[in-house]
Amino acid sequence: MDKSTIVCRCEEINVDEIEGAIRMGASTFDDIKRLTRCGMGPCQSKICMNLVRELIANNLGVSISEIPPPRMRMPLKITRLGILAGKTSSSNVVSVFDEASLEAGER
Amino acid sequence: MTDQYDIVIIGCGVIGSSIAYHLSEYKQKRILVIDKGFPLSGTSGSTQAWVWVHNKVPKWYGELSMYSAELYPFLERKIGDVEYKRTGGIAPFFAQTDRDKALRLVEEQAEVGIKVEVLTRDQVLEKEPALSPKIAGATYSDMDGNVNPFRLVELYIKAAKRNEVEFSFYNPVIEMVMEKDHYKIYTKNKKDAITTERVILAGGPWSKEIGELLGLDIPIKQVRGQVIITEPLAPFLKHTIGGMRQAENGEVLIGFSKEEVGYDRRTTMDVIQETAQMAINYIPSLAKANIVRSFSGVRVIPEDGFPILGKIPDKKNAYIAAMHSGVTLSPLVGTLMAELVMEGETSICLERYSLKRFMNYA
Numbered sequence: 206m207d208k209s210t211i212v213c214r215c216e217e218i219n220v221d222e223i224e225g226a227i228r229m230g231a232s233t234f235d236d237i238k239r240l241t242r243c244g245m246g247p248c249q250s251k252i253c254m255n256l257v258r259e260l261i262a263n264n265l266g267v268s269i270s271e272i273p274p275p276r277m278r279m280p281l282k283i284t285r286l287g288i289l290a291g292k293t294s295s296s297n298v299v300s301v302f303d304e305a306s307l308e309a310g311e312r
Numbered sequence: 313m314t315d316q317y318d319i320v321i322i323g324c325g326v327i328g329s330s331i332a333y334h335l336s337e338y339k340q341k342r343i344l345v346i347d348k349g350f351p352l353s354g355t356s357g358s359t360q361a362w363v364w365v366h367n368k369v370p371k372w373y374g375e376l377s378m379y380s381a382e383l384y385p386f387l388e389r390k391i392g393d394v395e396y397k398r399t400g401g402i403a404p405f406f407a408q409t410d411r412d413k414a415l416r417l418v419e420e421q422a423e424v425g426i427k428v429e430v431l432t433r434d435q436v437l438e439k440e441p442a443l444s445p446k447i448a449g450a451t452y453s454d455m456d457g458n459v460n461p462f463r464l465v466e467l468y469i470k471a472a473k474r475n476e477v478e479f480s481f482y483n484p485v486i487e488m489v490m491e492k493d494h495y496k497i498y499t500k501n502k503k504d505a506i507t508t509e510r511v512i513l514a515g516g517p518w519s520k521e522i523g524e525l526l527g528l529d530i531p532i533k534q535v536r537g538q539v540i541i542t543e544p545l546a547p548f549l550k551h552t553i554g555g556m557r558q559a560e561n562g563e564v565l566i567g568f569s570k571e572e573v574g575y576d577r578r579t580t581m582d583v584i585q586e587t588a589q590m591a592i593n594y595i596p597s598l599a600k601a602n603i604v605r606s607f608s609g610v611r612v613i614p615e616d617g618f619p620i621l622g623k624i625p626d627k628k629n630a631y632i633a634a635m636h637s638g639v640t641l642s643p644l645v646g647t648l649m650a651e652l653v654m655e656g657e658t659s660i661c662l663e664r665y666s667l668k669r670f671m672n673y674a
Contacts, residue, residue, distance in 0.1 A: 230479070230481045232350070235353065239352040240352070240462065247604055279605075283602045283604055284603050286540075286592070286598050286603050287588075289540075289603060290589045290592050291585060291588075
């Protein structure tokens with residue numbers, strides 16, 4: 206693999222930068238993340254997670270199963286701040302009960 | 313082969329790595345820094361990293377913070393770009409009755425040369441148009457700012473390495489024995505003891521466990537803080553706001569929470585939701601911003617809130633540095649601790665910060 210190959214698309218981190226962190230002693234995804242920003246972007250490491258684990262495993266000569274995955278945190282998928290704050294502006298959720306109308310000719 | 317050092321520092325967070333770097337500037341001692349994990353995996357890697365001065369009280373604590381903040385530009389010349397920005401800091405308040413408290417803060421801080429202003433609503437909105445018009449006012453100082461904590465710790469370590477400091481990561485200390493003129497330190501990864509003339513405890517929230525290895529009761533609390541992060545937004549916040557800041561890449565970091573839950577670093581929905589509400593109270597337009605992630609960190613807070621710095625009483629050649637606001641204080645604490653170890657005295661008196669204040673002497 207070319208050293209300039211992008212591993213983390215969100216933050217544009219390449220193989221060389223990741224291997225640099227490994228040379229400094231990083232041995233987990235999260236170690237590398239904090240040094241390089243790899244995995245800190247919008248996808249939150251969904252794309253680069255296993256690519257990075259593979260690089261660590263190869264560089265340290267261990268099996269990929271020994272490299273822990275990154276720590277996942279809320280909200281897992283990008284979420285509006287207003288929604289987290291409890292702002293409920295949606296009016297698309299309706300009552301099934303209200304849907305039924307007993308008055309003839311209404312529907 | 314025996315591992316012999318002049319100085320061993322336990323803990324490689326922002327404080328341990330700063331002390332290591334500042335000691336290494338003397339280029340006289342063989343220094344080792346040991347950490348149970350990897351740098352930035354603990355407190356120093358889970359912070360908004362404000363360099364915050366203006367409402368640190370009493371004034372002598374504010375003064376310590378001020379001198380440290382003033383060292384940042386020079387530090388950057390020495391170790392490289394840590395993205396320090398002296399943005400000025402705004403601490404908003406929502407009730408007119410808070411104005412009296414704000415005015416008292418101005419008087420207190422003026423005595424040590426910290427210039428704090430009390431802003432009216434209009435002055436706040438002029439500085440930061442995105443802030444809510446419900447804000448009644450704010451305290452403000454141009455001394456506050458922020459820094460990139462990842463770059464800061466990394467560059468302390470790299471600069472120390474250039475001065476031949478050695479580092480040992482993923483290597484918890486399991487036993488310490490005080491001998492006549494040296495310490496024997498046993499770690500997980502080495503069969504033989506590391507011997508050192510001096511030892512410096514810089515374990516942050518883990519200082520309690522490290523202190524116990526020397527038979528000490530280090531009076532600190534662990535306090536969890538949770539933070540949420542937005543997607544990168546166009547620059548709209550110029551200042552560090554008490555509670556949030558916008559990073560260089562456009563992300564906004566938001567959060568100011570305190571929970572005593574030991575070493576539990578989970579993020580919890582209740583605090584995340586309250587944090588989101590706080591964000592909207594401060595900046596209504598943030599309701600439309602997307603949240604990418606939350607994180608949480610375990611902070612260290614000494615029992616009385618103030619740094620514990622200096623020699624450990626009754627333990628020869630042993631030192632401790634444990635405090636909240638380590639990012640703000642690291643340039644000065646590194647400088648002073650290095651002075652203390654190398655010269656036996658410090659340019660700013662550390663007497664009131666001694667561990668001694670917690671000990672009962674007969």
